[in-house]
Amino acid sequence: MNILFIHQNMPGQFKHLAPMLAAQPGNRVVFLTQTVRRSLPGVEPATYPAPRASNGAGHHYLRRFEDAVRHGQQAARAIQQLARSGFRPDLVIAHPGWGEALFVKDVLPATPLILFAELCYRSHGLDIGFDPEEECTIDTICRTRIRNAPLLTSLESCDAAVSPTKWQKASHPEAFHDKIDVIFDGIDVDHVRPRPAAGFTLPDGRVLRRGDPVITYVARNLEPYRGFRTFMRAIPHIQRLRPDAEILIIGGDDVSYGSKPATHPNWREAMCAEVPFDPARVHFTGRLGYDAYLDALAVSAAHVYLTYPFVLSWSCVEAMAMGALVIASDTGPVREVITDGVNGILVDFFDARALAHTVTRVLPVQAALQPLRDAARATVVEHYALGDSLAKWQRVVERVAGLDRRATHIAA
Known part of the structure; x- marks a missing residue:
């Protein structure tokens, strides 16, 4: 044929x-x-x-x-x-x-x-x-x-x-x-799976590993459709509550959906101009190779996924397959794959302060929340x-x- x-x-x-x-x-x-x-x-x-x-x-x-x-x-x-x-x-x-x-x-x-x-x-x-x-x-x-x-x-x-x-x-x-x-x-669940021994190397040479207070955010491009404004506005609250948290922001500066900001070349620069934060622990990685991206998910203590009511990102389901603890927006496309308190945690898309409190609340209780990680991966293996x-x-x-x-x- x-x-x-x-x-x-x-x-x-x-x-x-x-x-x-x-x-x-x-x-x-x-x-x-x-x-x-x-x-x-x-x-x-x-x-x-x-x-x-x-x-x-x-x-x-x-x-x-x-x-x-x-x-x-x-x-x-x-x-x-x-x-x-x-x-x-x-x-x-x-x-x-x-x-x-x-x-x-x-x-x-x-x-x-x-x-x-x-x-x-x-x-x-x-x-x-x-x-x-x-x-x-x-x-x-x-x-x-x-x-x-x-x-x-x-x-x-x-x-x-x-x-x-x-x-x-x-x-x-x-x-x-x-x-x-x-x-x-x-999702290729044989490849996209938990990596207990994974490490993610920062530009300064430090290596992040599972158990470190690592917060991850991923989008093909950093833009409002994927909740980038809300996530950035949560960072000062996160750093106030957990100044030791390492925040990895993975994604490019182009526009996939919507439009560019009126006052800056891209949304990263626009939000960096708006939001005060300690840059020593906020790492903009740009786009990563696939395995480096999976390593980032592997060491994540809390992975944030936010989206408008729009197309569901591969990264959300990949994070679940990696056994990440996904904190996601309570929006229609997400509710199809994540049930709050069962295989992830849902938050209001716009509430940056609540997002920060949720993220920092889960960092010290990783062992207690392992069932959510396991259930997230099981969801992907069974259905996706x-x-x-x-x-x-x-x-x-x-x-x-x-x-x-x-x-x-x-x-x-």
Whole structure:
């Protein structure tokens, strides 16, 4: 079977699925992308150029939609070029977030299409209007509704879709729920597991180890969507209560969601200007290599994960798989994986003082809270392990491709 993956930044959410399918006898897997972030065994990359930018004319609500259409056109042309070179897909698996899936069924009307249904935007009830520090006008609300246009157009045309969590599936209109299976991306629990002997080396050469008062915070980029403002505002209270605490802040200075601060180049600089703290024990590591990041989680005495009602981060579930004591925001996507007092601790997203008190309260009672760590890892092993996720994906692929007519829909 010829299988075509489409994601603007290879491999995206398909870093495990594409190689698994490529390893199966008789399959040829091609990955259509703008940028190859990482090569995958057995997977052939095929790139297409970024479309030319819009001239900015027309209504500003439509700029994202026009950009999506342009990406959809580029992907359609690339698919036609692949066909001319001899590769005709029997199945397409695509992320629709930037528009590349818009015209797949128009150039390949008989080819099954599975979409990665990551999130559907809503004008009310999710991230929009959640944070009182972010302006939310009628213009914001209306523009958000239009932002769904390429996603819903793609979803209408597909044969099936997959959302990583029930909460993310529920963000989509009910009319499409029958199309959507719930399959988390999957955690390699054999690799992402407690490391009792791990150490994390600070820039000054000191090595942090399990048992030290280490507080960790992780986000791909340090920004409000992932509670960075709240965490930074908690630091003075943490340092007042536990001046010996070592605070590791892991993440980059770009913007994944939302926008840059108006007065500073990035949110790290903005919050460092706002919040007074002792820099000797606050360590901004930037982005880390994967194993160094896991070592940081391994030595953590308290791991903080905060998020708007938005896409659940891999890092939250990875921290649980590492057996970290996760202190997380009491928001919708988090409540799906963490039950307060059972496999983690939930706190108010905005209450920096309460977050600080919770973090410092757990530092001296690590042994008493070991059951929460154990339960966190057990949750991931039971419900979010990579092997189980890939098996569920395999059933969806076989069902949609018509390889197993007995395959059943995976219930939410």
